[in-house]
Amino acid sequence: MSPNFEKAIEALEQRIAYAFRDRSLVARALTHRSAVPGDRVAHESYQRDEFLGDRVLALVVADMLIRAHPRADEGDLARRLNQLVRKETCAEVAIALDLGAGIRLGAGERQSGGRRKGAILADVAEAVIAAIYLDGGFDAARAFVDRNWRPRMEALSGPLRDAKTTLQEWAQGKGLPTPTYVMTDRSGPDHAPEFTVAVSITGGPCGEGRGKSKREAEMTAATGVLVREGIWSADNG
Template identity: 50%
Template structure:
C-alpha cells in the first residue's frame, strides 16, 4: 500500500510562505515521471527559479558584504548557488515526501536524489516568484540561505578544482582540457593547453608540464569570468 503524501500545509509552514495560487506549488513538486502531471513538470519553474536565485543571492551578498571586491562576491555566489547547496536547502524543507513522482522512480529512491532535490529547490523559488513577486522570492531565499550566506568562505582551491566547482555550481559539464601544442626537447618540453567550459570561450595556458599548463588555463578562465581576482593565490 502506497504511503499517503503529507498535506501541502506542512511544506508551506517550512517555507514560511502561503501560496495564493496553490497550483504553482503543485507544479513545482511534479517530476516529469509523475502520471498525475498530465504533461506538466517543474522544469519550466526550475528554469525561472535558477535565475531568480542568482539575482537574489547576488543582491543579498552585495548588501551583506559592502566592502567585498567583485571577485569575492563571485566566489561566494558560486558556492551558494551550486547544486549541492540547493539540494541541502530542499532537504531542510523536507521536500522529498511531497514530490509527485512515478512509481518506478519512487521505488528507486529518487525522492532523495540530490539532482532532483536541487531542481525542486529552484522550481519552488520560481513558483514563489510567480505567486508573490520578487520580494517574496527574495525573502524566501534570504531565510533559507541565511546561515550559508554569512558562513566563512571555504579555503581557496587550486585553479582546476575551483573551475570544476564553478562549472558544477551552474549545472555545466566538467571542464575539458586538450593539448594545443607541445614544443621543446623531450627533457624540457613546453605545453600549451586549452580548457573549455560549455557556454564560455576557451582559454589557454602555458607550462613546463601538462598539469602546470592546465592549472594556468583554468586560472585564466577564472580570472576572465570574474570568479577570481589577480590577488587570489592559485597555481599558475
C-alpha cells in the same frame, strides 16, 4: 489534486513559512517529469519553474552578497555566488526543509529513491522559489531565499576558489597542462551512488577522490592534490 497531496502541500507550507494563494503553482513545482505524461511534461512538471527559480535565486543571492561585502571585487563576489547557488547547496536547503516528502514521482522514480536524489531535490528547491515568486511576487521570493540562504552565506569559510579552479591555476602557473578528470568507478544504489574520479596532470601530480556526485568526486580529487602539494592546508578540504 488528491487529498494526500493537499495534506503534503499544507505540511510543506508550514515548513517553508509561506502559504500559497494558488496551490496549483506549488503542486507543479513538486511534480517530477516522471509523474506526467510525455506530451504534458513542459507544462505540468517543474522543469520550467526550475529554470525560472534558478534565475530568481541568483539575483537574490547576488543582491545579498553586494550588500554584505561592499569592498569585495567582482571575482570574489562571483566565487561566493557560485558556492551558494550550486546544485549541492540547493539540495542542502531542500533536505533541511524536507521538500522531498512532497514530491510527486512516477512509479519507477519512487522505487529508485527519487525523493533522496540530490539532483531532483536541487531542482525542486529552485522550482519552489519560482512558485513563490509567481504566487507572491519578488519580495516573497526574496524573503524565502533570505531565510534559507543567508545563514549559508554567512557561514562561508575556507578558500573561495573551488578546488578544481585552484588546481588548474596552479598547474598553469607551473607550465603544466590542464588537469584531466576520469571517472574510474561507480558503486552503490541509484538513489545513493558513490563515484570515484582520478585526476592527472601530465608531468605533475595525480590524485583520486570519491563523492556522491561526479563533481564532488572531482573536487575531492583536486583537493587531495592541493593538500599534498602544500597549496592548501588539510583544513581547507
